Amino acid sequence: MKVLGLQGVLLAGLVLLARPALAADAEWELGKRLFNKGSVPACAICHTLRDAGSEGTVGPILDEIKPDAERVGKALRNGLGAMPSFAKSLTEAEIKALARYVSQASGGAAPTQ
Numbered sequence: 001m002k003v004l005g006l007q008g009v010l011l012a013g014l015v016l017l018a019r020p021a022l023a024a025d026a027e028w029e030l031g032k033r034l035f036n037k038g039s040v041p042a043c044a045i046c047h048t049l050r051d052a053g054s055e056g057t058v059g060p061i062l063d064e065i066k067p068d069a070e071r072v073g074k075a076l077r078n079g080l081g082a083m084p085s086f087a088k089s090l091t092e093a094e095i096k097a098l099a100r101y102v103s104q105a106s107g108g109a110a111p112t113q
């Protein structure tokens, strides 16, 4: 029985190659969703971030302060001033996805990330 023809092998290779990119995009989408409405209270209520289309004015404009992922993660875990901590309401994976999304969407991520 012929299991995989040449096309099948090529297709399988393409799927394997595409996987890391798909996983990264899923993390980006998760971060964006949490930013807009997944987190409680949602980041978008308090922050302006052009990519997310949010116009909150309670916290700093993220496009201007361009925080790197570490700075976002720290604010989420510890809270800061009027910003509540999200350590109890978000999982580590969700905090990581938000840190990546906010730093990259605002232009604060290091070029190597």
Ligand code: HEC
Pocket (backbone or CB within 6 Å): 035, 039, 041, 042, 043, 044, 045, 046, 047, 058, 059, 060, 065, 067, 071, 072, 075, 076, 080, 081, 082, 083, 084, 086, 098, 102
């Ligand atoms: C209730 C309003 C509010 C919500 C909700 C909120 N923030 Fe904030 N955020 C603030 C305020 C206010 C500051 C400024 C705090 C200060 O500097 O004293 C801030 C600061 C920050 C900073 C800058 C931290 C620094 O080191 O200067 C980042 C990054 C940030 N918020 C990201 C987020 C993300 C991501 C979410 C959603 C999970 C979120 N914020 C939700 C009000 C909010």
